[in-house]
Amino acid sequence: MKRTIPLLIVIILGMMFVMHTFVPHKVSQDFYDWFQKWIKVITSFAIVLGVGSLLMVHYSKIKRKAPAWGYSWVTIAALVGTSAVGFIWGIDEGTPYMWIFENVNAPLGATMFSLLAFYMASAAYKAFRARSMEATLLLIAAIIVMLGRVSIGNAITHWIPDITQWILNVPNLAAKRAIKLGVGLGMTATSLKIILGIERTYLGGGK
Amino acid sequence: MMETIGIWLAAFLTLSMFSFLYKDNPFYKFAEHLFIGASLGYGIPYTFFNVFIPYAYNPLFLKHEYILIIPFLIGIGYWFRFSNNLSWLSRYPIAFGLGIVGMGVPMSIHAQILVQMRTMMLPLTNINLILIFIGTVSILLYFFFSKAHKGVYGKFTSIGIWFMMIGFGASFGYTVMARLSLLIGRLQFLLSDWLGLIN
Numbered sequence: 001m002k003r004t005i006p007l008l009i010v011i012i013l014g015m016m017f018v019m020h021t022f023v024p025h026k027v028s029q030d031f032y033d034w035f036q037k038w039i040k041v042i043t044s045f046a047i048v049l050g051v052g053s054l055l056m057v058h059y060s061k062i063k064r065k066a067p068a069w070g071y072s073w074v075t076i077a078a079l080v081g082t083s084a085v086g087f088i089w090g091i092d093e094g095t096p097y098m099w100i101f102e103n104v105n106a107p108l109g110a111t112m113f114s115l116l117a118f119y120m121a122s123a124a125y126k127a128f129r130a131r132s133m134e135a136t137l138l139l140i141a142a143i144i145v146m147l148g149r150v151s152i153g154n155a156i157t158h159w160i161p162d163i164t165q166w167i168l169n170v171p172n173l174a175a176k177r178a179i180k181l182g183v184g185l186g187m188t189a190t191s192l193k194i195i196l197g198i199e200r201t202y203l204g205g206g207k
Numbered sequence: 208m209m210e211t212i213g214i215w216l217a218a219f220l221t222l223s224m225f226s227f228l229y230k231d232n233p234f235y236k237f238a239e240h241l242f243i244g245a246s247l248g249y250g251i252p253y254t255f256f257n258v259f260i261p262y263a264y265n266p267l268f269l270k271h272e273y274i275l276i277i278p279f280l281i282g283i284g285y286w287f288r289f290s291n292n293l294s295w296l297s298r299y300p301i302a303f304g305l306g307i308v309g310m311g312v313p314m315s316i317h318a319q320i321l322v323q324m325r326t327m328m329l330p331l332t333n334i335n336l337i338l339i340f341i342g343t344v345s346i347l348l349y350f351f352f353s354k355a356h357k358g359v360y361g362k363f364t365s366i367g368i369w370f371m372m373i374g375f376g377a378s379f380g381y382t383v384m385a386r387l388s389l390l391i392g393r394l395q396f397l398l399s400d401w402l403g404l405i406n
Contacts, residue, residue: 002295006302013306021313038278039307040262042300045282047254052289054247071240078244079251086252097252103213104220105249107396108242111224114390118228120383134372141376142383149384167377170335174342175374177323178367181343182350184319191311202305203298 007197014195054079078104141167218401221393278303342370 013035020028058072082104086097124142129135147153148164193199223238263279266272281299288297331337345367348360356364398404 003298006298009299009302010305010308013303014309017307017309018312021310035306037262037266038275038281039303040258041267041275041278042282042303044254044259044263045285045300046304047251048286049288050247051251052286054243056289068236071236074237074240075244078241079248082245082248083251086249087255091252091256097249099209099213100245101249103217104241104245107217107221107393108224108238108245110389111221111393112239112242114386114393115224115227117383117386117390120379120386124379124383134368137369137372138376138379141373142380145377145380146384149381166335167373168381170338171342171370171373172377174339175346175371177327177339178343178346178370179374180319181323181347184315184323187315187319188312191308191315194305194308195312202301204294 003200003203006203007200010202011195011197014191018195051079141171214400218397221397225393341366346370 016031020032055076058075060066061069061072082097082100085095085100089095089097091097127135127138144160145164145167147156148161153160153164190199194202220238220241223234226232227235263275263282267275267279281303284296284299286297287293287295290296327340327343329336331340345363347367349356349364349367349371354360395405399406
């Protein structure tokens with residue numbers, strides 16, 4: 001009941017979906033439509049996991065008075081405040097909910113990711129010192145692609161955008177294709193392990 | 208009025224985030240914690256109005272499709288994840304979600320393996336196609352560990368590393384440029400929308 005039935009659900013549904021792909025029959029399509037309808041209902045409850053997990057982490061920090069526990073109140077207040085605004089005034093264009101998104105979420109997200117430009121530059125300095133043939137190739141490819149994507153590259157020589165395009169279309173494509181093949185084999189193997197009940201970590205611990 | 212407040216708020220939060228470049232400080236910590244809370248807070252009503260209401264509430268309570276009580280109850284199983292005694296109930300919605308991996312088997316074989324192999328085996332009519340073929344095969348052989356990487360075979364697999372390094376370099380360069388464009392966007396906001404120094 002606690003482990004076997006969930007395991008059987010995965011095995012049976014997994015097998016049926018494999019068959020669905022190869023058997024384009026109406027019954028098979030109806031089964032797929034039915035599943036889509038049900039899974040949308042089921043997954044709509046999953047956000048509770050995220051909210052519960054975040055609240056538990058920050059409640060525990062506040063309770064223990066862990067270092068920087070005061071900031072946990074900021075997270076909880078932002079979580080409750082933003083969602084309350086969305087529930088009260090709706091989520092359409094022009095609502096306070098969208099105002100928060102445009103003036104809080106969007107600038108914070110963009111700035112957070114733009115900070116990575118600085119850290120990537122310092123990481124690149126450490127990683128790109130041309131100590132071997134491989135590191136040199138990586139360094140040269142990165143510099144050419146970076147120059148080729150901005151106008152200064154074309155100003156230096158019109159060859160740089162052409163070489164950039166060649167790097168992206170030929171060696172980069174070869175690397176991506178080989179990686180995709182590896183990922184595909186890995187995905188197939190993992191999916192088969194799940195369907196056949198060999199991989200069971202998703203069931204979690206306990207009985 | 209609200210627009211002006213919004214610009215000042217966004218400028219304050221942008222500068223708070225950038226303050227981390229100096230060192231970790233209370234302004235950065237405030238902005239970071241605010242970002243986490245506001246992001247999830249944004250997701251809750253969004254999921255409620257765009258997923259729960261149209262796919263769960265309306266069909267069940269307005270269209271009276273009572274069969275949907277079953278996935279409704281299965282979905283509630285997620286909530287028991289935090290219970291010590293009843294956490295096993297959360298395995299049911301997870302199991303339903305995982306059932307879809309069955310489609311992943313034929314689809315990943317098709318899209319990630321067969322299509323990639325087919326495009327790799329196009330007639331080798333020009334030098335670029337030959338290079339792509341050699342690159343892909345040499346990278347794949349580099350990850351084949353059942354044969355020792357020695358001699359001619361070892362030399363050939365080392366070509367695979369060169370291709371990978373060029374690919375990683377290109378990906379790195381591309382990512383850096385994407386991050387820089389975000390940085391330029393933030394600087395433009397500060398100098399144009401906030402301070403009005405540039406048009």
